[in-house]
């Protein structure tokens with residue numbers, strides 16, 4: 001069976017292991033990759049100089065009150081008022097307070113996950129992070145089901161739920177939120193001015209329908225702190241993607257970190273087309289100058305960390 005390994009060249013190589021008598025079992029680290037504990041701890045320590053995931057993962061109730069005015073992180077001239085609903089949903093203590101997990105999966109949304117069979121491996125991790133409310137049920141064989149934290153950029157409400165134009169879309173969102181079943185829903189509410197109403201709609205639904213999720217709203221300093229860390233390490237990102245944010249936060253509370261669905265390229269290592277998202281028909285936008293992200297650059301940095309054993313990237317089939 002062909003196994004994808006990340007090597008020193010610019011694209012991953014394919015190693016034919018069909019003749020090897022390797023016992024494949026569904027365990028996170030089953031290939032030659034070895035975790036570098038010393039490096040992981042060093043990275044955690046360095047990142048702690050810029051941010052503390054335990055604190056920056058969410059603004060807490062004690063620090064805001066209804067009516068407070070917040071300047072958006074990326075639109076400093078625009079402000080929002082802290083609504084009663086938002087205030088009610090702010091956590092009293094950090095949802096990650098004192099948490100340490102032996103292994104975490106961070107699931108990006110690349111189409112490279114399709115036909116990967118990675119679902120069982122992903123679900124075997126102690127903490128699973130997903131991005132932008134990506135659907136799981138129909139893709140469970142490849143992406144798994146377990147969700148401990150899921151992010152939701154306000155734009156997802158427009159992109160995936162048609163801005164709740166009618167009852168059908170409201171119902172779809174409600175079902176997705178109900179399926180989260182106690183996990184952390186991480187909403188960057190204070191980043192850009194465009195998302196204001198969408199965040200309010202979601203907050204209202206959660207409260208009205210008593211949805212069992214633990215809401216978290218990242219701190220105002222998080223984005224700049226994460227960018228600062230990577231810039232200091234000579235990774236010149238414009239604005240960190242959700243995936244990179246999640247990795248940076250995870251270093252605080254995860255011993256080993258495994259990344260799936262990170263592949264910001266239109267072709268796979270065999271030159272076959274790869275969808276931008278595993279679940280929709282969105283086209284590649286990461287190369288455009290207009291995009292705030294520099295995904296291939298981020299990927300290069302993550303690949304280097306993979307080679308050093310600080311994290312494990314899976315970009316092909318799972319064992």
Ligand code: CTP
Nearest residue numbers: 108109110131132241242243244262263264276
């Ligand atoms: N990703 C990737 N390759 C892709 C698509 C996504 O590596 N082809 C990673 C990125 O780190 C991205 C994450 O998976 O942040 C989640 O994907 P997506 O929901 O598409 O994020 P975007 O909305 O594109 O970007 P962001 O939420 O970061 O603004």
